[in-house]
Amino acid sequence: MLLRTAEVDTLIHPLECLREEALAAARALAGSPPMLVLSRHRMASLGLPITEEAAALSFDAVPDARALRELASSRLEGLPDDIAALPASPVAQVALRLLRRAQMLPAALALPVAPGQTNAVAEQLANGSLLAVDLEAAAALCASGPAPLLRVSDARVPLPAIGDTRFVLFRETDALHEHVAILIGERANWQEAVPVRLHSACLTGDIFGSMRCDCGAQLRRGMAAIQAQSGGILLYLAQEGRGIGLGNKLRAYQLQDQGLDTIDADQVIGYGKDERDFRTAHDMLDQLGVSSIELLTNNPAKVEALRRAGTRVVGRQAIYGQLTAHNRHYLSTKADRHGHWLHDLLNEQGEVIPARAADEDGNSDGGPSGER
Structure with missing residues (x-):
């Protein structure tokens, strides 16, 4: 990709797919030495905290592709x-x-195009081997937040133990992600404050039952809790790995196996502790005509984000997954470093609290005063 300004064209090559042949070709095309661009999160993991968004590394001798990765x-x-x-x-x-928007590894080579290479670059642009993007347009895209949502289709989907539901699919207009609203029960029977669960997709937990997290159990218990309250909505959001994508989540898993917790592992690969943007959930609810909700969550950030976006969150209910020997450290990190309301669950020594039990005795789940 070529990022263009009035002063200079800069060749950008993602580190995720860098190989020796591509490195040599990029250097030859640009006619200048590369700099390695890393996020502030990655720099912090290297013991070099910065206040800027990113840093650029320069080399006395350019490493090979493997060393750069x-x-x-x-x-x-x-x-x-x-x-x-x-x-x-x-x-x-x-x-x-x-x-980051494409959920790729947030690291790239940046190579300013030397004056003598403009014809070679123009040839690659002409034959379609290279894409040129105006810097201001790219910056505006990244500053705009999640792309607007288009309601695409819906259908009746019967689910085990739940019965008939309706799946409503929303697609981001840049076609990067699709999100699903699962409507449970008859809308005429829903409470005035509709029970709603925001569930970020987790392939490993939701589908394969991974014991590294509690996502699969939370998904099933969330739907059951909504059904028990005369129905409501579960928003299934394409925000795998707290917004970093499946590929990066698996990279982080490798680092967790080396002893890092989930937040530090994400930092090593260049991401913050939570990259999700819950404005998408607000937009889905808005298109569904829902403005007042009872939110099923242990995450204070979801409550705050929806309220900022304009959704009226009138209450909160705890919704726990299964605590196991495999996910205890993960859940402890969420409680201690993310601020999730999970301490009651963790203090039960492995005994799971039913979804509403933590709220029955005056907000014992650690949530804000006056909320369930």
Whole structure:
């Protein structure tokens, strides 16, 4: 990809798919040495915290593709002495935002195109081998938040133990993601404050029953809790791995197996502790004509995000998954470092609290005063 400004064209190559042949071709085409652009989260994991969005690494001798990928995503104590960290240019920062939006590894090579290479670049643009993007347009896209949603289709879907539901599919207009609203029960029977659960997709937990998390159990118990309250909505959001995507989640799993917790693992590969944007959920509810809800969640950020977006959250209900030896550390991290309301569950020594039990005695789940 070529990011264009009035002053200079910059060749951008994602680290995720970098191989030796591609590295050599990029250097030859640009006619300049590459800089490695890394996020502030990755820099912090290297013991080099920065206040800027990103940093650019320059090299006395450019490493090979494998070494560059290790600099971008492996567990390291710091940078070698022959590598300097500089503030990233606006072009480099926008490049990282594009990669994050695509849920790719947020690391890229940036190579300014030398004056003598403009004809070679123009030839590749003409034959379709290279895509040119205006920097201002790319920056505006990244600053706009989630793409607007288009309601695409819906159908009746009977589910075990739940009965008939209606699946309503929403597609982001940039076609990157699709989200599903699962309507449970008859709408005429819903409470005035509609029970709603925001559930981020988890392939490993929801479908395969992974014991590393509690997602599958939360999904099933969330639907059951909604059904028990005369119905409502479960929003199934395409936000795998707290918004980093399945590929990056599996990278983080490898780092967790080396002893890191879920937040530190995400930081090593260049992401913050939660990359989700719950404005998408508000937009789905708005299109469904729902403005007042009872939210089934243990996550205070969901309550705050929906309220900021304009959804009236009148109450909250705890919704726990299954606590196991495999996910206890993960859940403890969510409680201690994310601030999730999970301490009652963790203090039960493995005994799961029913979805409403934690709220029956004056908000004992740790939620805000006056909310269930």
